[in-house]
Structure formats: C-alpha cells, structure tokens
Amino acid sequence: MILQQLVNGISIGAVYALIAVGYSLVYSVLNFSNFAHGEILMLGSYVGFFALTQLNVPFVLSIALAMIGAGVIAILMEKIGYRALRLRQAPLLYFMISAMGLSIFLQNFTIVTIGPNFRTYPDVLPTQPFTLGNLSIGRIDLLIFAITVISLAMLTWLIYRTKLGSAIRAASYNMNVASLMGINPDLIVMIVFALAGSTAGIGGVLFGMKYTVYPWMGALTIKAFIAAVVGGLGSLPGAVLGAFVLGITETFAAAFVSSEFRDLFAYTLMITIIVLRPAGLLGTLTQEKA
Amino acid sequence: MSGYYSGIIILTCINLLAVLGLSLLTGFTGSFCFGQAGFMAVGAYVSTLLTMNYAAPFPLALFAGGLAGLLVSIPLGYPTLRLKGDYFAIATLGFAEAMRLIIENLEKITGGSRGIPGIPTHTNLPLILVVTFFFVWLVRNYVSSRHGRNCVAVREDELAAEAIAVDTFRYKQISFAINGFLGGLSGAFLAHYVGFIQPSMFGIPQSTQLIVMVIFGGMHSITGAVLAAIILTALPEVLRAADAWRLVAYGAVVVLIMIIRPEGLLGSWELSKDSLQDLWSKLQARLNQYKEQRLAKAKE
Amino acid sequence: MAILEFNGLSKFFGGVKAVDGFSYYVPEGNLNAIIGPNGAGKTTIFNLITGVYAPTDGDITFHGESLIGKKAHEIASIGIARTFQNIRLFPEFSVLDNVRTAAHQRADYSVLEGLFPTRRRKKQEQELTDYAYKLLELVDLADRAKELSKNLPYGHQRRLEIARALALEPKLLLLDEPAAGMNPDETADLMEFIQQIKEKFNLTILLIEHHMEVVMGLCDDIVVIDFGKTISRGTPDEVQSDPLVIEAYLGVGEDEA
Numbered sequence: 001m002i003l004q005q006l007v008n009g010i011s012i013g014a015v016y017a018l019i020a021v022g023y024s025l026v027y028s029v030l031n032f033s034n035f036a037h038g039e040i041l042m043l044g045s046y047v048g049f050f051a052l053t054q055l056n057v058p059f060v061l062s063i064a065l066a067m068i069g070a071g072v073i074a075i076l077m078e079k080i081g082y083r084a085l086r087l088r089q090a091p092l093l094y095f096m097i098s099a100m101g102l103s104i105f106l107q108n109f110t111i112v113t114i115g116p117n118f119r120t121y122p123d124v125l126p127t128q129p130f131t132l133g134n135l136s137i138g139r140i141d142l143l144i145f146a147i148t149v150i151s152l153a154m155l156t157w158l159i160y161r162t163k164l165g166s167a168i169r170a171a172s173y174n175m176n177v178a179s180l181m182g183i184n185p186d187l188i189v190m191i192v193f194a195l196a197g198s199t200a201g202i203g204g205v206l207f208g209m210k211y212t213v214y215p216w217m218g219a220l221t222i223k224a225f226i227a228a229v230v231g232g233l234g235s236l237p238g239a240v241l242g243a244f245v246l247g248i249t250e251t252f253a254a255a256f257v258s259s260e261f262r263d264l265f266a267y268t269l270m271i272t273i274i275v276l277r278p279a280g281l282l283g284t285l286t287q288e289k290a
Numbered sequence: 291m292s293g294y295y296s297g298i299i300i301l302t303c304i305n306l307l308a309v310l311g312l313s314l315l316t317g318f319t320g321s322f323c324f325g326q327a328g329f330m331a332v333g334a335y336v337s338t339l340l341t342m343n344y345a346a347p348f349p350l351a352l353f354a355g356g357l358a359g360l361l362v363s364i365p366l367g368y369p370t371l372r373l374k375g376d377y378f379a380i381a382t383l384g385f386a387e388a389m390r391l392i393i394e395n396l397e398k399i400t401g402g403s404r405g406i407p408g409i410p411t412h413t414n415l416p417l418i419l420v421v422t423f424f425f426v427w428l429v430r431n432y433v434s435s436r437h438g439r440n441c442v443a444v445r446e447d448e449l450a451a452e453a454i455a456v457d458t459f460r461y462k463q464i465s466f467a468i469n470g471f472l473g474g475l476s477g478a479f480l481a482h483y484v485g486f487i488q489p490s491m492f493g494i495p496q497s498t499q500l501i502v503m504v505i506f507g508g509m510h511s512i513t514g515a516v517l518a519a520i521i522l523t524a525l526p527e528v529l530r531a532a533d534a535w536r537l538v539a540y541g542a543v544v545v546l547i548m549i550i551r552p553e554g555l556l557g558s559w560e561l562s563k564d565s566l567q568d569l570w571s572k573l574q575a576r577l578n579q580y581k582e583q584r585l586a587k588a589k590e
Numbered sequence: 591m592a593i594l595e596f597n598g599l600s601k602f603f604g605g606v607k608a609v610d611g612f613s614y615y616v617p618e619g620n621l622n623a624i625i626g627p628n629g630a631g632k633t634t635i636f637n638l639i640t641g642v643y644a645p646t647d648g649d650i651t652f653h654g655e656s657l658i659g660k661k662a663h664e665i666a667s668i669g670i671a672r673t674f675q676n677i678r679l680f681p682e683f684s685v686l687d688n689v690r691t692a693a694h695q696r697a698d699y700s701v702l703e704g705l706f707p708t709r710r711r712k713k714q715e716q717e718l719t720d721y722a723y724k725l726l727e728l729v730d731l732a733d734r735a736k737e738l739s740k741n742l743p744y745g746h747q748r749r750l751e752i753a754r755a756l757a758l759e760p761k762l763l764l765l766d767e768p769a770a771g772m773n774p775d776e777t778a779d780l781m782e783f784i785q786q787i788k789e790k791f792n793l794t795i796l797l798i799e800h801h802m803e804v805v806m807g808l809c810d811d812i813v814v815i816d817f818g819k820t821i822s823r824g825t826p827d828e829v830q831s832d833p834l835v836i837e838a839y840l841g842v843g844e845d846e847a
Contacts, residue, residue, distance in 0.1 A: 033376035084549045092375050093445070096322050097505055098548040104498060105541025112534045225380050264391045267384035274377060275369040428705045435704035435711065436718065439683075439691040446680040452662035453640060453672055454692040454758060464701060510682065558682065 003135050005255045006248060011141040011210065013247025014148035018203035019224035020231070020239035021155065022196030028172040028234040029192045032092055033225060035099040036077060037200060038218025039106040044070030044201030045208040045217060046110070049119055059124045063147070066201040074197025075190055077102055086189070103218060110215040119213040121205075144206045151202055152240060155195070159236065168192060172234070226270040232283020241281055296415045298524055303422040304480050306519035308500050310429050311472030313508030313515035316501065317554075318433055319465040320445025321371065322379040325386030326500045329359040329473025330480065331492035335393060335400055337478035338409050338487060348412040352421075352478045359474020360467050367466040371459060386497055390489045405488030413483035421479075425472060430512045430560070432468075441465055495537075502540050505547055507555040514556035593618040593762055593794045594639070599648035601634055601818075608634040610818035611648070616762075616796055616811075621788055623797040623809045625829075627838070631818040632798040633675055636764050640672055641665045652762070667695060671760035673751045675767050675798075681740035685731055685750055688739050690722040692757035722757065728787070729753045745776055752783075756791060763787075763795045769804050781808055806830065814838070 019041055026034050048066035051057050057065070081098045125143060129136040159165040170178040171188045179185045207217065223246065224239075231242025246266060253265035273280060308326055315323050333355030340346035340354055370381040394403045401407075432438050443451040444458045451458050481487045503522050508515025526536055547554065559565060592615040599612040609631045616622050624632050637643045639650055641662035650657045657665055680688050697714035704711070726732040729749040734742065739750060748768060755763060768784070769777045781804055788795055799805045805812060806826040813823040814835050822832045829835055 033380075035376075035379075081545050081548075090548075090552070091320070091445075093316075093320050093322055094548050094552050096376060096379055097501075097552075098545050100324075100498070100501065101541045101544025101548065103541070104502075104537055105545065108534050108537040108541060112538060222380060222383065225376075229377070229380075258395075260391055260395060264388055267381075267388050270384065271369065271381065274373065274381070278373060431707055432701075432704045436691070436694040436697050436699070436715070437701050437704040439687060440694060442683065443680055443691050446682055447678050449642065449662075450674070450678040450680065452642075453666055453674075453678075454754065455663050455666035455695055456691075457661070457663045553682075 001255075005251050007135065007137050007141060008255075009248030009251035010244065011138075011144050011247070012251060013244035014144050015203050015207050015210070016220075016223055016227045016247050017240045017243035018148055018151060018199045018206070019220060020227040020243045021152065021236055022199040022203075023221070023224045024228045024231075024234060024236055024239035025168075025192055025196045027228065028236070029168065029175070030082075030086070030095075030189065032095045033099075034077075034082075034196075035096060035221060036081070036102040036106065036218070037196065037224065038221030039103050040070050040074050040077065040197045041200040041204040041207070041220060042110065042213075042215060042217040043073050043106065043204070044197070045204030045213045046114065046119075047201070048205035049121060049208055049213050052122055052124075063202060063205050066205045067198040068201075070201025070204065071194040071197040074193040074200070077197075078189060078193045083186075083189075107215050107218055114215070116215060119208075121209045121213065124209065140210050144210060147202060147206060151199060155199065156236075158195075164191065223266060226266050229270055229280055230273050232280030235280070235283045238280055238282035245281070300413060300415060300418055300479075300483055302520050302523040303418045304476050304483065305500065305503065305523050306422055306516060307425060307472050307476035307479065309503045309508055309515050309519045310425060310512070311469030311476075312500055312504045313512060314429055314433065314441070315465045315469040317504050317509040317511075317515070318438065318445060319441040319462055320375070321462055321465065322375050323382045323466075323469065324379045324494075324501065325382035325384070325389075325497055326469070326473050327492040327494070327496040328382070328386030328389040329362065329470050330477030330496070331386070331389045331393060331487075331489070332362050333359045333474025333477030334481040334487045334492070335406075335477075336474070338406055338481045339399070341410055341412070341482070342406070342408075348482065351482075352475060355478030356471040356475035359470035359472070359477070361470075362474075363466045363470030364463075367463050371462040371466065383494070383497075386492070386494070390493060393489045400489075403489055405486055405491075407486040409481050409485050409487065411482055411485050413479050418479055421475075425475075426512065426516060429468070429472075433512055434560070437461070437464075499540075502544055505544055505554060509552065509554045510558040511554070511556045511560050513559065513561040514554050517555060592616060593653060594796065595651045596635075597649045597651070599635070599638060599650060600646045601631075601638055601643055602646045607818045609638065609645075612815065612818070612820060613648075614813050614820070614823065616794060618794050619792075620810045621784070621795045621797070621808055622811045622813070623799055623805045624813055624815060625799055625805055626815040626821075630815045632815065633766055634818075635815075636672060636766055636798065639665070639764065640670060666758060669759075669761035670764065671755035671758040671762070672764035673748075673755050673766055673768060675770070677744075677747050677751050679739045679747055679751055679754070681738070683739055684736050685726065685739050685742065686719070686722055686735040688750055688754050689725050689757045690718050692754045693718050693721050693725075695758070696721060725753045725756055728756075729783075744771055748772075748780075749783075752787075756787065759791075761792075761794060763793050764798075765795065766798045767800060768797070769799060777804060780804070784808065 019037065023034065023037050044066040047069035048062045051062040051065045052059070081102045082095060085094050085098060125139040129138045130142070159168060167178070167183045167188060168191070170181065171183060171185065175185055204217065207220065227243035227246045228239045229242065230245055231238030231240065246269065249269060250262050250266050254262035308330060312323060312326050315321050336358040337351040337355035340351040341348065366381065366385050370378045393400045440451070440456045441461050443454065443456050444461050448458050503518045504515060506522060507518030594616040596612050596614045599609055601609040612635060624635060626632055634643065638645050639657065641657065641660055645658060652668065652670065680691065683691065697718055699711045699714055723732055723735065726735055729752065731746060731750060731753065739747065742750065752768065769780050772780060784795065785808070787793065797805065797809065809826055811823065812826055812829045814821050814829055816838045821838055822829055822835045
C-alpha cells in the first residue's frame with residue numbers, strides 16, 4: 001500500500017517537476033512569479049489533445065506540438081503582458097496583477113470558446129498496468145516518469161552545457177551586467193519563456209493523459225509555486241526536489257487522511273517551510289542590493 | 291425605493307467594504323492579497339453562527355464577524371508578510387482555499403458544502419449605508435494621515451521606507467488586520483442579506499472579482515475604490531452579460547490597465563474639499579477661456 | 591569622541607569578500623569620506639551601518655552602542671540617515687510628501703488617532719507640512735512641492751533625497767556618491783551645500799565619493815578601501831600623496847581626469 005502511494009506520489013511529482021522547473025526558470029531570470037504559468041500548461045494540454053483527436057497524429061508528435069504551441073503562447077504572454085512592464089521597470093506588484101489578468105483572460109476565454117467540459121485523452125498505451133508483486137504501476141506513470149526524466153535531462157544539458165545556457169545563467173544572476181556582456185535581454189527573456197512554456201506544455205500533456213483536460217488546470221501553478229518554494233525559489237534543482245517532495249507527501253496525506261486534505265496539506269507544507277526555512281531546501285535567501 | 295435597486299446598493303456596499311480593505315492593503319500598502327474571500331467566509335460563518343445559535347443581536351454579530359477576520363489575519367500575516375510579495379500572494383490564496391476546505395469539512399458546525407440556509411435577513415439598506423460610509427470615512431482618514439503615508443512609502447520602496455524609520459513589517463500587519471476586519475464585516479453583511487451561505491460563495495472567483503475592483507480604481511485612491519465598486523457591481527447587473535465573457539473582459543482589462551494606466555481610474559485623486567475646489571476653479575477657468583474664444587470669433 | 595566606530599567589520603557574500611576587516615572611526619562633528627574604486631565595498635559598508643545587511647564578522651557602534659542586530663528602521667530612528675547611490679525616492683509621492691513622510695517621527699499621534707480627524711492630529715499634520723516646506727526651501731524646491739518626485743530632473747532629485755534624509759533630524763548623515771552625474775558647477779554648489787547643512791544641523795557626515803574635488807576640498811579625514819580592505823587613511827593631503835593610493839586608485843582617476 002505504501003509503495004503504491006509512493007508510485008503515485010512520484011508520478012504526480014514528476015508532473016509538478018516539469019511545471020516547477022519552468023516556473024523557477026522564469027523566476028530566476030526575471031525575479032517574478034508568473035502566476036499565469038498554469039494557463040500555458042492548460043493550453044499546451046489542449047493543443048496536445050486536439051492534435052491527437054482531430055489531427056490523429058502519433059503521440060510523440062502531439063507532445064512536440066504541445067511543446068511548440070505552449071512555447072509560442074508563453075512568448076506571446078511575455079510580449080503582451082510583461083514586456084512593457086519590464087521595460088518600465090515597474091514594481092513587482094504590477095507584474096503579479098498582470099499575470100492574474102492574463103490568467104483570468106486565458107482561463108475564461110478557453111471556457112467560452114472551447115467549452116468547460118472535461119476532455120479525456122485517448123488511450124495512448126495499453127491500459128493494463130505492470131505488476132510487481134503487490135505493486136501495480138500504471139504504464140502511464142512509467143511514461144510520465146520517463147518523459148520527465150528525459151525532458152529534465154535535456155534541460156539540464158541546455159542550461160549547464162551550452163553557450164545559451166550560460167547566457168541564461170548569467171542573466172539570472174544579473175540582467176544588467178549580462179546585457180553589458182553582449183547578451184540581448186529581450187532575446188534571453190523570450191528564450192526563457194519559450195523554454196518554460198515548452199516544459200509546461202509537456203507537463204500539460206502528461207497531466208491530461210493521466211487525469212483530464214479542463215480549463216481550470218492552471219490551478220496546478222500553485223502546486224508548482226509550492227514545489228519551487230519548498231525546494232528553494234530560483235533554484236532549478238530545488239524546483240525538481242521540491243516537486244517530488246510535494247508530490248509524494250501530499251499523496252500520502254491524501255491517502256491516509258482524506259482526498260480533500262491533499263490541497264490543505266500542500267498549503268500547510270508551504271507555510272511550514274516558509275516559517276522554518278524560508279530559503280527552501282536547496283535555496284539561499286538573496287538580499288536586496290541597496 | 292424598489293427592492294431591485296436597493297438590492298444593488300446593498301450588494302455594492304457589501305463589495306465596497308471588502309474592496310476598501312483590499313484597497314488599503316494591496317493598493318496603498320502594496321501587498322498583493324489574493325484571498326479576500328477567505329476573510330469574508332470567516333466573517334460570514336462566525337456572524338451566522340452567532341445569530342442563529344446564540345440569538346446574538348445583529349450589530350454584535352457584525353462586529354464579531356469583523357473581529358474574527360482581524361484575528362485570523364494575525365497568525366497568517368506574521369510569517370508571510372516578512373517575505374517577498376509573491377509568497378504573501380500565494381499564502382493568502384492558500385488561506386482562502388484552506389478556509390473553504392476547513393468549512394466544508396466541519397460539517398456539524400458549518401453544514402459542510404451544503405452550507406447554512408435560513409439565515410435571518412437582518413441586512414437593511416439604512417444600516418449598511420451608514421456602516422459603509424463610516425468605514426469609508428475611517429479609511430480615508432487613515433490614508434491621509436502620517437500612517438497612511440508610511441503605508442504608501444512601504445509600497446513605493448521598502449528599503450527606502452526603512453531608511454526613513456518606517457517599520458515596514460508593522461505597517462503591513464496593520465493594513466492586513468484592517469483588511470481582515472473589513473473583509474469579515476463584509477461577509478457578515480452578505481450572509482444576512484442573501485439568507486444562506488455556502489463555501490462555494492467564497493472561492494477564487496470572488497477573490498478575483500474584488501481584486502479587479504481594486505485594480506480598476508482603488509490602487510491609489512479611496513474615492514477610486516468606491517467608484518470601482520459601484521461601477522463593477524452595478525454594471526454587470528444592468529448588462530446581465532454572460533458570466534464567462536464578463537470574466538474574459540475583466541482579464542483583458544486588468545492587463546490593459548497595468549500596461550497603460552496602472553494607477554487605475556482616478557490615479558491618486560481623492561475627493562476632498564481641496565480637490566473639489568481645485569476642480570471647480572479649473573472648470574471656471576475653462577469656461578472663461580471658452581467665453582473669450584467665442585467673443586473673439588464674434589468680432590471677426 | 592567617536593560617533594561611529596567600525597571594528598574588524600567583515601561581510602562575505604559566499605566567496606566574495608565585499609568588506610574585509612574594516613576598522614575605522616568617525617569623530618563627532620567631522621566630515622569624513624570613504625573612497626575607493628568601483629566594487630571596493632563602500633556601499634556595502636553603508637548597508638552594514640544602516641542594517642540592510644548583517645555583518646559576517648565585526649562590529650559597528652554608534653555613540654558606543656552596537657548597531658548589529660538592529661532593524662533598519664530602528665537604526666534610522668536613532669539618528670542615522672542616508673541617501674542612496676541610485677536615488678531611491680518615492681516616485682508616486684509629490685516632492686512635498688517625500689519629505690513630509692520622512693518627518694513622521696516628529697508627530698506622535700497613534701494609528702487609532704489616524705482613523706479620526708482629531709484636533710491634535712490636525713495640528714501635528716500642519717507642523718509636519720510646515721517643517722517639510724522649510725526643508726524644501728533649503729534645497730530650493732519649495733516651488734515644486736506639489737510635483738511628482740519622479741518628474742524632477744536628476745539633480746533636483748538628488749537634492750530632494752538629501753532633504754528627505756534631513757527630515758529624520760539625524761545626527762549622522764551618510765551620503766552615497768551625492769555628486770554622481772553632476773557637472774563641475776553643480777558639484778561646487780553641492781560642496782557648499784554640504785558644508786552649510788553640516789553647520790546648520792550640527793551633523794557628522796560620512797561620504798562615499800568618486801569625485802576627487804568634492805572629497806579633497808571638503809573632508810577632515812579620508813579612508814581609502816579596495817577589495818574590501820583599508821589601504822590608506824589620513825587627511826586629504828596625506829592620502830593624495832600616499833603611493834599605495836595612487837597606485838590603486840588615484841592614478842587611474844588622474845588618467846580619467
């Protein structure tokens with residue numbers, strides 16, 4: 001039973017990891033929490049869904065399309081909602097409010113155009129699970145885990161082994177200095193959003209496959225935030241760690257207390273970390289420079 | 291006055307009380323609060339339990355609802371107001387959701403997700419108008435005091451505020467507490483107007499709606515908050531627009547406001563004797579200018 | 591008698607030693623300066639004094655009392671005011687309100703009284719306004735009192751920031767590169783102004799500067815730092831002729847001039 005819940009926890013943790021990583025990436029470069037990140041995930045999930053059901057493309061292609069679609073939406077989101085604020089060096093509050101506006105807009109636009117119904121992804125895999133003794137591991141969970149590992153590995157390679165990645169890391173430490181070194185801030189921001197969007201798109205497809213697709217999926221962004229906070233805001237490895245910690249612990253909370261307790265537990269976990277270790281498990285609190 | 295119009299005014303006042311607190315907290319002090327509905331829920335349930343289980347007089351229940359909101363803000367704000375704005379925003383969101391979940395689970399006391407029906411409808415127009423005016427007046431006074439200026443300093447630049455001896459944490463706490471009180475008060479009025487309460491009435495859509503009103507007009511001006519509450523309560527009632535499209539428009543408008551005019555409708559303009567006199571003299575100057583132009587034209 | 595004393599003050603950011611064993615003292619009534627190349631750690635020292643950063647090691651005392659562990663607003667309230675390298679005014683406030691807000695300690699009406707228009711409050715508010723206007727007159731900004739501070743030209747914004755710092759009625763004034771971005775004429779005016787306010791308000795002033803003319807003509811004592819460490823101190827003449835200083839800093843400065 002415990003192992004079973006562990007499997008479930010790792011599975012949802014993997015999805016959280018994909019979302020949290022993109023979220024943390026944007027945070028580390030722009031220093032703000034994109035509350036509308038979840039809507040990118042949601043739209044990516046719909047793209048994948050329609051690619052599979054209307055265009056009948058093979059599964060791998062649908063993920064690719066979701067990635068691209070979500071990446072493009074993320075870039076548009078930045079250009080429409082944040083760019084003007086960024087150039088104006090507007091206070092953080094305005095970014096948060098704009099993010100909220102984008103979130104409301106996209107969510108409700110989806111409701112009135114595509115419709116509020118829950119959609120189920122067609123079965124991409126045979127539905128019988130693998131069984132190892134008492135443990136039954138759904139093939140979906142294996143797929144989710146595999147895709148997450150691959151995506152995170154690729155992202156890690158990109159960030160730590162490529163020139164582009166060092167540019168992104170430079171920008172995350174200090175955008176001004178990075179721009180003095182010849183890095184185009186607009187371009188970096190665009191790329192970062194595209195990356196964050198792509199990972200969210202993948203996450204959206206995976207979540208949609210395991211559960212369903214619906215316009216309020218964006219609420220997952222809160223879990224991504226909690227995961228990032230638990231692991232350390234701004235730290236990418238922290239986001240991944242936090243995501244798995246969150247996924248596993250909240251699954252146990254849901255299993256052993258009640259399913260309604262799941263979300264309550266997630267918030268409690270966040271408050272506990274904020275109180276006891278505000279920098280998160282892997283993060284360091286940066287002090288503002290006067 | 292027909293029941294329909296007095297209903298709109300009552301709803302406006304209910305929204306306005308909640309928006310008033312939010313205007314102070316998010317608009318003037320700069321702490322983005324995503325969970326105002328949570329405070330309304332606290333006030334609604336506490337006041338309802340008092341009037342229905344203990345036959346408490348309405349004014350006492352109202353006060354208790356507000357006080358409950360205030361008390362809840364203290365442990366919530368203590369760890370979260372020290373940190374960056376986005377932590378606080380998510381924490382307040384989590385608080386509102388947590389309230390909803392807790393209420394749903396304490397079925398014996400709160401009626402769970404079905405809620406509490408048959409609440410005595412004590413809310414009447416004169417009472418809520420007086421109370422609303424009173425608190426608008428109070429908050430308006432606060433905002434124009436040295437404490438209000440300190441709040442704005444906190445919003446504008448926390449580091450600089452500390453450098454001029456402003457205890458930023460304490461001022462955020464005070465604004466949060468006032469917001470909690472007003473949110474609770476608003477919820478108490480709501481419960482005794484609608485006659486029943488359910489957790490679903492106090493969720494993210496409601497919190498969002500209130501924040502949108504603050505963004506619309508209450509970021510830098512209490513007068514603006516009042517105006518925004520009036521417009522955004524009355525307008526949907528009048529237009530009877532489909533809910534979902536209304537929200538789509540809200541979302542787009544919020545982004546537009548941030549890009550074009552983040553100070554909102556009125557900016558920092560406040561209604562006061564001075565500002566009215568100012569307007570009046572500007573108007574007279576315009577009229578005179580116009581008269582002179584007409585005279586000059588007539589001579590040609 | 592020293593008003594401000596640094597003892598082995600250090601601040602490390604991870605591997606970077608921003609301030610390394612800084613020991614110095616500022617006698618009361620002096621006008622002293624901390625100079626050094628960019629990134630030497632000067633602003634970090636200011637941030638340590640005002641409680642923005644906590645030191646990794648060492649101590650700072652003000653009138654003999656340690657400042658370590660005090661919150662920034664506490665430090666401001668006991669008499670230390672500062673300006674910032676990148677001006678930090680309150681942009682949406684008017685010129686008047688920038689100063690009037692900073693004067694808030696001169697009033698003492700409570701939060702509760704803030705909710706009501708009492709006579710005492712009205713009186714204190716009037717007093718604050720009058721006081722703010724006096725300070726604005728000092729910096730020649732009284733006629734622009736109602737303008738938004740973000741709309742002022744750069745030089746005026748600097749003056750406003752100083753006026754705001756003065757509103758705290760400080761005993762020690764920390765000025766972080768007050769002449770930054772000014773031409774020689776403006777700099778000369780500023781020098782005169784600093785002298786004036788020092789005498790008028792009985793201040794001790796500690797300056798961070800790059801502009802040699804400001805420092806040399808004005809200061810009683812100078813400490814030169816580089817890479818967080820002290821490399822020289824003394825009167826302007828002594829420092830100017832110190833070969834270590836010339837090598838590390840003034841040499842470069844002369845080339846630029």
